[in-house]
Amino acid sequence: MSETPAANVNPEVCPVCGQGNRCAMEIEKMTGQPQGPCWCTQVDFSAELLSRIPAQARGQACICEACATRSGAAPSD
Structure with a gap:
């Protein structure tokens, strides 16, 4: 199975949900x-949440606030 090229990643959509x-x-x-x-x-996003981003979407699309909240993202210092 081939990966989707980064060009097909929609930056307006959370890559997790x-x-x-x-x-x-x-x-x-x-x-x-x-x-x-x-x-x-x-x-600050947890390593666990960041690991759930598909490889082709890393650095291409933001995680939504709902996914960040569910995963326990904490305010950065």
């Missing part, structure tokens, strides 16, 4: 309106 990730950076790209820093830059 498939729901919209509300990534501020992607919203800014789409609308041209400044969004400020994304919520995800303020938390």
Whole structure:
């Protein structure tokens, strides 16, 4: 079975659950309106959660806040 190329990864969709990730950076790209820093830059994600991201989506799409919360993501220091 072959991997999906990174070009087919939708950066607006959480690679863990498939729901919209509300990534501020992607919203800014789409609308041209400044969004400020994304919520995800303020938390630390667990290694377990990060390991659930398919290889082709790593560095291509943000995890959604719901998945981060369920996995116990903590505010970064």
